[in-house]
Amino acid sequence: MPSARRPGLRPARRAEPDLPDELTAATPAPRANVWGARIEVGSGASAAPHAVWEECRVTMAEADTVDLLDLTGSTVRDVIIDRLHAVQVTARSSRWREVEVGTARVGTLDLGAAEVAAVTFRSVRADYLNLAASQMSDVTFIDCVFGTIDAPAATLTRVTFEGCRCEELDTRDLRAEDLDLRGLDVASFTDLRGLRGATLSLPQAHAHASAFASALGIRIAD
Numbered sequence: 770m771p772s773a774r775r776p777g778l779r780p781a782r783r784a785e786p787d788l789p790d791e792l793t794a795a796t797p798a799p800r801a802n803v804w805g806a807r808i809e810v811g812s813g814a815s816a817a818p819h820a821v822w823e824e825c826r827v828t829m830a831e832a833d834t835v836d837l838l839d840l841t842g843s844t845v846r847d848v849i850i851d852r853l854h855a856v857q858v859t860a861r862s863s864r865w866r867e868v869e870v871g872t873a874r875v876g877t878l879d880l881g882a883a884e885v886a887a888v889t890f891r892s893v894r895a896d897y898l899n900l901a902a903s904q905m906s907d908v909t910f911i912d913c914v915f916g917t918i919d920a921p922a923a924t925l926t927r928v929t930f931e932g933c934r935c936e937e938l939d940t941r942d943l944r945a946e947d948l949d950l951r952g953l954d955v956a957s958f959t960d961l962r963g964l965r966g967a968t969l970s971l972p973q974a975h976a977h978a979s980a981f982a983s984a985l986g987i988r989i990a991d
Contacts, residue, residue: 778947778949778968779927779947780927780929780947780949781907781908781909781927781928781929781949782887782907782927783887783889783907783909784867784887784907785867785869786824786847786848786849786867786868786869787824787847787867788805788824788825788826788847788849789805789824791805792805792806792807792825792826793805793806793807794806794807794809795807795808795809795825796808796809796810796815797810797815797816797817797820797838798816798817798820799816799817799818799819799820800818800819800820801817801820801821802820802821803820803821803822803823803825804821804823804824804825805823805824805825806822806825806826807825807826807828808822808825808826808827808828809827809828809829809830810827810828810829810830810833810835810838810853811829811830811833811835812830812833812834812835812836813835813836814835814836814837814838814839815835815837815838815839816837816839817838817839817840817843818839818840818841818842818843819841819842819843820840820843820844821843821844821846822843822844822845822846822848823844823846823847823848824846824847824848825847825848825849826848826849826850826851827848827849827850827851827853828851828852829852829853829854833854834854834855834856835853835854835855835856835858836855836856836857837855837856837857837858837859838853838855838857838858838859839859840858840859840860840863841859841860841861841862841863842861842862842863843860843863843864844863844864845860845863845864845865845866845868846864846865846866846867846868847866847867847868848865848867848868848869849868849869849871850868850869850870850871850873851869851870851871851872852871852872852873853870853872853873853874853875854873854874854875855873855874855875855876856875856876856877857875857876857877857879858875858877858878858879859877859879860878860879860880860883861879861880861881861882861883862881862882862883863880863883863884864883864884864885865880865883865884865885865886865888866885866886866887866888867886867887867888868887868888868889869888869889869891870888870889870890870891870893871891871892871893872891872892872893873890873892873893873894873895874893874894874895875893875894875895875896876895876896876897877895877896877897877899878893878895878897878898878899879899880898880899880900880903881899881900881901881902881903882901882902882903883900883903883904884903884904885903885904885905885906885908886905886906886907886908887906887907887908888905888907888908888909889908889909889910889911890908890909890910890911890913891911891912891913892911892912892913893910893913893914894913894914894915895913895914895915895916896915896916896917897915897916897917897919898915898917898918898919899919900918900919900920900923900925901919901920901921901922901923902921902922902923903920903923903924904923904924905923905924905925905926905928906925906926906927906928907926907927907928908925908927908928908929909928909929909930909931910928910929910930910931910933910953911931911932911933912931912932912933913930913933913934914933914934914935915933915934915935915936916935916936916937917935917936917937917938917939918935918937918938918939919939920938920939920940920943920963921939921940921941921942921943922941922942922943922944923943923944924944924945925943925944925945925946925948926945926946926947926948927946927947927948928945928947928948928949929949929952930949930950930951930952930953931952932952933952933953933954934953934954934955935953935954935955935956936955936956936957937955937956937957937958937959938953938955938957938958938959939959939960940958940959940960940961940962940963940964941959941960941963942960942963943960943963943964944966945963945964945965945966945967946966947966947968948966948967948968949967949968950964950967950968950969950973951968951969951970951973955973955977958977961977
C-alpha cells in the first residue's frame with residue numbers, strides 16, 4: 770500500500786477579530802473580565818494579570834509610552850491592539866486567539882509559554898521577542914523588525930513571516946511544522962538543527978551555507 774503523501778507547505782490561516790459596533794470604556798485591571806470595551810492604557814504600569822479581554826480594542830493615551838503592560842496568565846480573544854508603545858509587555862502563560870497587533874514599538878515582548886493562535890502581528894518593532902516554550906499556530910508576522918527572537922522549546926505550526934527582519938533567531942529545541950521563514954531576513958541562527966520542519970528560500974540557504982556545513986561537521990577550505 771503506498772504511503773500517504775504529506776501536503777506542501779501550509780500557510781497560516783488568518784482570522785479577523787470580531788468586535789461589536791459600539792464599545793464601552795475600560796481600563797486594565799487584574800482578573801477583570803472585560804467584554805466589548807475600548808481599553809485605554811497610559812504611561813506607567815498597566816496591570817491586567819489573569820484578566821479576560823474579549824471583543825475589545827486596546828488603545829493608548831496620546832503620546833504616552835507604557836512602562837509595563839502586564840498580561841501574565843490572561844486570555845485575549847477577538848482583540849485589536851493598535852499603536853502600542855511600551856518598554857515591556859509581559860504576557861507569559863497567556864492565551865491569545867484571533868488577535869491583531871498593529872504598529873507597535875516594544876522594548877521587550879514576552880510571550881514565553883503562551884498559547885497563540887490565529888494572530889497577526891503587523892508593523893511591530895521589538896528589541897526582544899520571547900517565544901520560549903510557547904505554542905503558536907496560524908500566526909503571521911508582517912513588516913516586523915526584531916533584534917532577537919528567542920524560541921527555544923517553542924512549537925511553531927503554520928507560522929509565516931512576510932517582509933520581516935531579525936538579527937538573531939534562537940532555535941534550540943524548536944519544534945516546527947509548516948514554519949515559513951522565507952520572509953524573515955535573519956542575520957544568524959543559534960542552532961541550525963532546530964530548523965527541521967522550516968522552509969527557507971534559496972538565497973537564505975546560500976547565505977547560511979557555511980553555518981549549515983559547520984553544523985554538519987563539514988569543513989570548508991580553499
